[in-house]
Each structure stands twice: as structure tokens, then as C-alpha cells.
Amino acid sequence: xxxxxxxxxxxxxxxxxxxxxxxxxxxxxxxxxxxxxxxxxxxxxxxxxxxxxxxxxxxxxxxxxxxxxxxxxxxxxxxxxxxxxxxxxxxxxxxxxxxxxxxxx
Amino acid sequence: xxxxxxxxxxxxxxxxxxxxxxxxxxxxxxxxxxxxxxxxxxxxxxxxxxxxxxxxxxxxxxxxxxxxxxxxxxxxxxxxxxxxxxxxxxxxxxxxxxxxxxxxxxxxxxxxxxxxxxxxxxxxxxxxxxxxxxxxxxxxxxxxxxxxxxxxxxxxxxxxxx
Numbered sequence: 001x002x003x004x005x006x007x008x009x010x011x012x013x014x015x016x017x018x019x020x021x022x023x024x025x026x027x028x029x030x031x032x033x034x035x036x037x038x039x040x041x042x043x044x045x046x047x048x049x050x051x052x053x054x055x056x057x058x059x060x061x062x063x064x065x066x067x068x069x070x071x072x073x074x075x076x077x078x079x080x081x082x083x084x085x086x087x088x089x090x091x092x093x094x095x096x097x098x099x100x101x102x103x104x105x
Numbered sequence: 106x107x108x109x110x111x112x113x114x115x116x117x118x119x120x121x122x123x124x125x126x127x128x129x130x131x132x133x134x135x136x137x138x139x140x141x142x143x144x145x146x147x148x149x150x151x152x153x154x155x156x157x158x159x160x161x162x163x164x165x166x167x168x169x170x171x172x173x174x175x176x177x178x179x180x181x182x183x184x185x186x187x188x189x190x191x192x193x194x195x196x197x198x199x200x201x202x203x204x205x206x207x208x209x210x211x212x213x214x215x216x217x218x219x220x221x222x223x224x225x226x227x228x229x230x231x232x233x234x235x236x237x238x239x240x241x242x243x244x245x246x247x248x249x250x251x252x253x254x255x256x257x258x259x260x261x262x263x264x265x266x267x
Binding site for chain 2: 065066067068076077078081085086087088089090091104105
């Protein structure tokens with residue numbers, strides 16, 4: 001565990017940079033986390049996915065895998081990888097301030 | 106392992122997965138590895154060879170069966186596994202279990218893996234051996250390539266044989 005400062009606020013993250021406490025996340029932190037993850041600008045489509053990840057986490061206590069994310073959000077797998085080339089579920093979870101999804105599929 | 110295969114942080118950056126078997130239990134692990142690699146942001150290529158070609162064969166990829174003979178892990182007597190229909194029934198049962206866990210069917214899984222940006226390739230030698238052509242394969246297959254071309258494609262990454 002270590003700490004990071006996003007949008008002027010100190011937060012706790014794990015060794016891979018995922019938020020240890022999803023409650024510490026604020027929307028204004030997302031663009032900074034995204035930039036660190038190699039995504040320069042968050043488009044409305046990115047936001048749609050990020051918000052969906054938070055919604056799923058709030059409902060189920062875990063973020064969805066890519067397949068579940070695509071099926072439930074309506075964003076195709078192809079589009080998800082265009083939006084988040086380095087792993088949609090993983091990066092969207094990081095940007096959304098929730099733990100890394102653990103699914104295998 | 107060369108340092109080329111890994112990023113400076115020690116993580117794997119690229120995998121090339123060889124699929125040589127045409128049974129359900131032979132194909133799924135490779136697909137799960139490939140899909141999982143892409144989900145982690147790892148570049149992935151799949152190279153289908155020998156009976157593994159069935160997984161990308163237009164007419165056959167919906168009919169990949171579980172091996173019920175010579176499969177001690179199934180805990181089924183060999184003679185029973187060889188009875189007519191047993192392989193179909195066991196495959197059906199497995200598909201049902203997988204469906205409950207939301208594991209996609211092989212055709213759906215392969216389409217999804219292609220959508221993740223992974224490359225699907227057929228082995229030239231096996232294509233020649235079985236007398237197949239490009240038209241026998243699903244459209245997601247990028248190319249039929251030689252073993253040399255495979256090694257070029259795999260350069261700088263890890264190779265996984267299944």
C-alpha cells in the first residue's frame with residue numbers, strides 16, 4: 001500500500017495503483033488516473049464505462065470482467081478495447097477507483 | 106527468458122499461444138489464456154495447428170467435443186467413454202455447466218478474442234495436410250502462416266504450447 005495525490009487529495013492505493021478504498025474516489029480524480037494509465041482524454045464513452053464500473057461495484061461488490069462489462073453495458077468488446085487498449089476492465093476499474101476485477105473470462 | 110519478453114517492470118508484454126488439440130478440454134485453456142492476456146493488456150496471438158484447426162473451422166468449431174476416451178481426469182471407465190453418444194452427452198453437460206458460469210461457447214469465445222485485438226492464425230503445414238483452404242475458416246482468421254512466420258510474429262514474447 002502507498003499513497004497518491006489525485007485532484008489535490010491524498011488517497012491510498014495498492015501496489016498496482018488500484019484504490020484501496022473506493023470511497024476515497026472523486027470524479028475529478030479520474031482524468032489524472034487515466035493519464036497515468038496512458039489515456040490522455042476521457043471521452044463521454046470512457047465516462048460511460050467508468051460510471052458503469054462504479055455502478056456494478058456498488059451493486060455487486062466487485063467490478064465486471066470484460067465479457068460481463070460488454071454484455072451488461074452494451075459497449076462492444078471491440079469498442080472497449082479501442083477505449084482502453086491496455087485492458088478495458090482493468091483500466092476502467094483503476095480509473096473508477098474500484099478494485100481490479102478478478103474474473104478469468 | 107529474454108529481457109525482451111518482459112517490460113522493465115518484469116511483466117509479460119506479449120504471448121503467442123499454440124493450439125494443437127481439437128478436443129473441448131484442449132481448446133478452452135488456450136482461449137482462456139489468450140482472452141486473459143488481452144484483458145491484462147498483454148498482446149496475444151493464437152496459432153492453430155493440427156487438430157486445433159477445428160476451433161477455427163467454419164463447419165466444425167460449433168461441434169468441438171470433450172474427449173471421453175483416454176481421459177482419466179473424467180473418472181469414467183474407458184469402455185463407458187467409448188459407447189456411442191457418451192462424448193456428445195458429456196460435452197452437452199459440460200456446455201451446460203459452463204453456461205451457468207457464463208463461459209462462452211467456443212465460436213462465441215473465438216469471436217470475442219478476435220474482437221479484443223488478438224491475432225488468429227492457421228498453420229500452413231496443417232492446412233496442407235488436411236487439404237483445407239482459407240474459405241474453410243471463420244472470417245476472424247487473419248492469415249495462414251508458416252512456422253517461420255509464426256516465430257517472426259512471436260518474436261520478443263512468450264510462447265505457450267497447448
